[in-house]
Amino acid sequence: MRISVEEVFETLGMTLDHHFDIRTVTLGINLKDCIDRDLDWLMKQVQARIVEKGQLLNHCADALEQKYGIPITNRRVSITPASLLLEPLPRKTITAVKLAKALDAAAKKAEVDFLGGFGAMVQKGMTAAEENLIDSIPEALSQTDRVCGFLNLASTAAGINMNAVVKVGHVIRDLAHRSEKGIGCAKLAVFANVPEDSPFMAGAHHGVGEPDYSLNIGISGPGVVRNVVAQNPDCDLTQLSEVIKRTVFKITRAGELIGRELAGLMKVDFGIVDISLAPTTATGDSVAEIIEAMGVGRMGCPGTTAALALLIDAVKKGGAMASGNVGGLSGTFIPVSEDAGMIRAVRSGTLNLEKLEALTSVCSVGLDMFAIPGDTAPEIISSIIADELSIGVANNKTTSVRVVPVPGAKPGSIVHFGGLLGSAPVMKIITKVTSAQFIQRRGRLPSPILALRN
Amino acid sequence: MPEQKASQICIVTVTGQDRVGIIAKLATTMAKANINIVDVNQKIMEDTFVMTMAVDIGQATMSMGQIKKQLDQVGRQMALKITIQDESIFKAMHRI
Numbered sequence: 001m002r003i004s005v006e007e008v009f010e011t012l013g014m015t016l017d018h019h020f021d022i023r024t025v026t027l028g029i030n031l032k033d034c035i036d037r038d039l040d041w042l043m044k045q046v047q048a049r050i051v052e053k054g055q056l057l058n059h060c061a062d063a064l065e066q067k068y069g070i071p072i073t074n075r076r077v078s079i080t081p082a083s084l085l086l087e088p089l090p091r092k093t094i095t096a097v098k099l100a101k102a103l104d105a106a107a108k109k110a111e112v113d114f115l116g117g118f119g120a121m122v123q124k125g126m127t128a129a130e131e132n133l134i135d136s137i138p139e140a141l142s143q144t145d146r147v148c149g150f151l152n153l154a155s156t157a158a159g160i161n162m163n164a165v166v167k168v169g170h171v172i173r174d175l176a177h178r179s180e181k182g183i184g185c186a187k188l189a190v191f192a193n194v195p196e197d198s199p200f201m202a203g204a205h206h207g208v209g210e211p212d213y214s215l216n217i218g219i220s221g222p223g224v225v226r227n228v229v230a231q232n233p234d235c236d237l238t239q240l241s242e243v244i245k246r247t248v249f250k251i252t253r254a255g256e257l258i259g260r261e262l263a264g265l266m267k268v269d270f271g272i273v274d275i276s277l278a279p280t281t282a283t284g285d286s287v288a289e290i291i292e293a294m295g296v297g298r299m300g301c302p303g304t305t306a307a308l309a310l311l312i313d314a315v316k317k318g319g320a321m322a323s324g325n326v327g328g329l330s331g332t333f334i335p336v337s338e339d340a341g342m343i344r345a346v347r348s349g350t351l352n353l354e355k356l357e358a359l360t361s362v363c364s365v366g367l368d369m370f371a372i373p374g375d376t377a378p379e380i381i382s383s384i385i386a387d388e389l390s391i392g393v394a395n396n397k398t399t400s401v402r403v404v405p406v407p408g409a410k411p412g413s414i415v416h417f418g419g420l421l422g423s424a425p426v427m428k429i430i431t432k433v434t435s436a437q438f439i440q441r442r443g444r445l446p447s448p449i450l451a452l453r454n
Numbered sequence: 455m456p457e458q459k460a461s462q463i464c465i466v467t468v469t470g471q472d473r474v475g476i477i478a479k480l481a482t483t484m485a486k487a488n489i490n491i492v493d494v495n496q497k498i499m500e501d502t503f504v505m506t507m508a509v510d511i512g513q514a515t516m517s518m519g520q521i522k523k524q525l526d527q528v529g530r531q532m533a534l535k536i537t538i539q540d541e542s543i544f545k546a547m548h549r550i
Contacts, residue, residue, distance in 0.1 A: 002493055003506075003545065005506050007544055011544055011548075069537055254543055257542060
């Protein structure tokens with residue numbers, strides 16, 4: 001049966017009026033075979049591969065953009081965790097920084113937006129090379145533009161590596177003070193239960209269980225979902241869930257089609273479709289506005305957590321029906337700075353850090369892109385991280401923290417990062433009393449009993 | 455006998471103000487590029503004229519990018535918004 005005029009224009013309306021796009025195509029690249037004791041040789045091999053495949057990715061993505069008329073907004077590369085590449089090399093900060101710069105140069109030459117994977121899996125303990133990588137992060141990420149870092153500090157099976165959490169509190173503060181407005185921190189995400197195949201930055205990397213190449217795709221359409229929610233103001237919540245499911249099904253199918261074809265063109269394995277709703281600062285492309293269209297007065301007021309739980313459940317159900325390859329984060333992103341509705345909510349006082357943390361217990365992905373005063377003590381940053389990661393560990397899900405301490409900024413002021421990163425109101429944090437003593441105990445926060453499933 | 459290229463169906467959409475000669479103009483553009491028109495549908499949706507045209511570009515003498523440029527030109531001349539997309543995107547989204 002031929003496609004009807006209405007169906008054609010429904011799709012067209014999604015892209016033209018409601019910002020539906022393929023948010024990112026991310027090519028995972030295995031670099032394990034490049035590991036060597038000679039840093040220069042390693043860098044040469046790694047750069048050659050990233051440039052070749054990155055350029056191919058861009059070329060093929062352009063062709064499909066033209067064919068299907070759906071924008072493919074970001075083209076990215078994720079690599080084997082860089083800590084593995086550093087294992088046989090001298091444990092010096094400069095070694096890791098040099099590697100980061102080589103990766104940055106390759107990403108620029110290939111014209112990919114970001115390169116993810118400058119990180120390590122340290123949920124249980126750190127090797128000397130991993131510790132070296134973590135120590136190098138402030139320099140490496142402040143002296144590069146396109147390299148993104150991730151650290152998996154916790155998992156349901158291992159618990160939380162508090163030694164690493166303490167270290168990271170200092171790393172984040174140091175990184176913030178080395179970059180303008182602390183923006184370097186936007187390129188570092190720390191995780192519990194990090195997925196090894198996420199296409200979204202800053203946490204994307206090509207995990208050790210992955211093949212040589214894997215093409216992962218992130219679709220996005222908060223604007224599309226907001227539109228259908230707004231068009232159904234009177235239906236009950238069961239029906240509303242159905243409406244959202246149907247819409248997400250459609251956009252996921254588009255992602256699945258383009259992802260599969262792109263992988264075919266590049267002659268690489270098709271990995272996953274990440275169905276996360278990822279907002280942008282564009283008007284209407286907001287997750288907070290979906291929640292508000294459901295009838296919640298303002299993001300953050302009582303009722304928000306329930307509404308968000310309904311939304312994410314419907315997104316997962318619609319997405320799972322549309323593709324057998326759903327993976328990655330597949331949650332709902334609620335970054336503060338990148339979502340106009342979230343910014344409004346923080347400014348008006350309905351959304352604070354505590355409520356944001358509560359929201360992350362139903363939506364995965366965690367405390368994302370929020371600003372705090374630059375003079376916040378490293379122990380407090382570590383405490384925020386420990387709280388957030390424990391939600392992920394205890395609930396067997398992914399949570400993350402991407403916090404930007406803004407040097408010189410006071411709570412309530414607005415920091416403009418510009419571009420995709422948007423602007424963020426600096427959030428208020430309790431500083432009169434702290435948990436420094438608790439954090440300084442270090443050690444490993446044991447894995448929860450639900451880890452014992454065998 | 456030369457091998458026949460497989461057919462590739464695309465959907466051309468047109469939105470704007472209805473006027474004389476839209477289909478004629480598009481048909482001429484398609485014919486020049488050896489594109490076969492398979493089906494045409496049109497209606498008024500929310501006060502605007504909308505038309506979808508299924509075309510087969512399997513034998514086309516132009517690339518998709520070139521066809522798009524030609525259509526953009528027609529769109530500018532006649533004050534219409536014209537797009538072209540491979541049909542499989544609509545099938546994926548609207549058919550199980």
